Amino acid sequence: MYAEHLAAEEKESGTRELLLALIDPSPAERSAAQQRLLAGGLPPDAAHAQVTVVQPAPSQEPPAQVEVAMRGALEGFRHTRSAQGVMSVTAERAVLLQLADRPMSRSELKEQATEIIEALGTFLDASVAPVLGIGGGQSGVAGARASYEQALVAARAARRMPHLKGIGDWEELGEFAVLLQLPERSLNETLLPGPLRALLAAPGGNRLEDTLRCFLEHAGSIPRTAEALQIHRTSLYYRLRQIQEITGLDLDSGGDRLVLHLGLRIRELLAPRGDAAV
The missing domain is CATH 3.30.70.270 (Reverse transcriptase/Diguanylate cyclase domain)
Incomplete structure (x- = not known):
């Protein structure tokens, strides 16, 4: 035994x-390991x-x-x-x-x-x-x-x-x-785009962040975004104008949307998590 x-x-x-x-x-x-396996490993x-x-x-x-x-x-x-x-x-x-x-x-x-x-x-x-x-x-x-x-x-x-x-x-x-x-050391607040940081620091920043996220997740659709947020379209247009004024970006621009969307994704990764990083 x-x-x-x-x-x-x-x-x-x-x-x-x-x-x-x-x-x-x-x-x-x-390559050597693959040869060993093919030979009957x-x-x-x-x-x-x-x-x-x-x-x-x-x-x-x-x-x-x-x-x-x-x-x-x-x-x-x-x-x-x-x-x-x-x-x-x-x-x-x-x-x-x-x-x-x-x-x-x-x-x-x-x-x-x-x-x-x-x-x-x-x-x-x-x-x-x-x-x-x-x-x-x-x-x-x-x-x-x-x-x-x-x-x-x-x-x-x-x-x-x-x-x-x-x-x-x-x-x-x-x-x-x-x-x-990205390296672990690079995943920090400095990765957040400046326009998004300005939005988060503005009065009502959290509400505007939620509005922006919903707008981007719904591919810029005003009807679907308003429905998801349960607000009138007039209120949504007002918030979107605020976002553009604060960030200096154009929400009709694909490039500007990408900057903001990636920024929000990075923010998700920076949220509180477990004790250890992988």
Whole structure:
């Protein structure tokens, strides 16, 4: 039994090293790993690759306990009806690579992610606050690195955006997928465009910010914006004139709208969040 245990550990170690090589920044390392996999490595190559990343927040929990909990939460997804996979788990991060003959559906991935987060909530203290990032589906094992990088961005979104409830999906991030690739030190108040800062500092700034956000989210439609805000169109026109006067921007200009919309998105990322950044 001990010999079998050692053999299993050696096999797991080999597949873990293969996974880490497949997502390594070095093209040479990735190429060598792909050759190993094609030569009969585990898991077998397939047409589609999908990476999921789990990251706990720093806490007082013993690292070994965090690692065991993450391993247990992910173990059931190494081999499913639709995919074969391999994982690498440390106390700081768990990575699951799944390979399948068909793309895994977003609903399937979301269900999987929810199960993982719920399992971790059962075994770990709330202070660990793990987040999970789902990368985009890629073609074959050669795309594992790209899916991994996307999963890291999605996990960062889950940490910064509480409404995601701990699960970020690259395919649903939209413009946040671009903003969240900025260095952590760059995500601060200085990123807010000057016109938006002027609006926020003006009397009634919060109300005007809400009006602007609603207007932009409804693609500049006056009827839909007025309905959403439950105000008369005359009141909406008045607020929009105020916004233009304060910001010095033209809401009929696509470029000016983009400046303000990106500013509002950045403001969302700067909202209060968990203790740790991803």
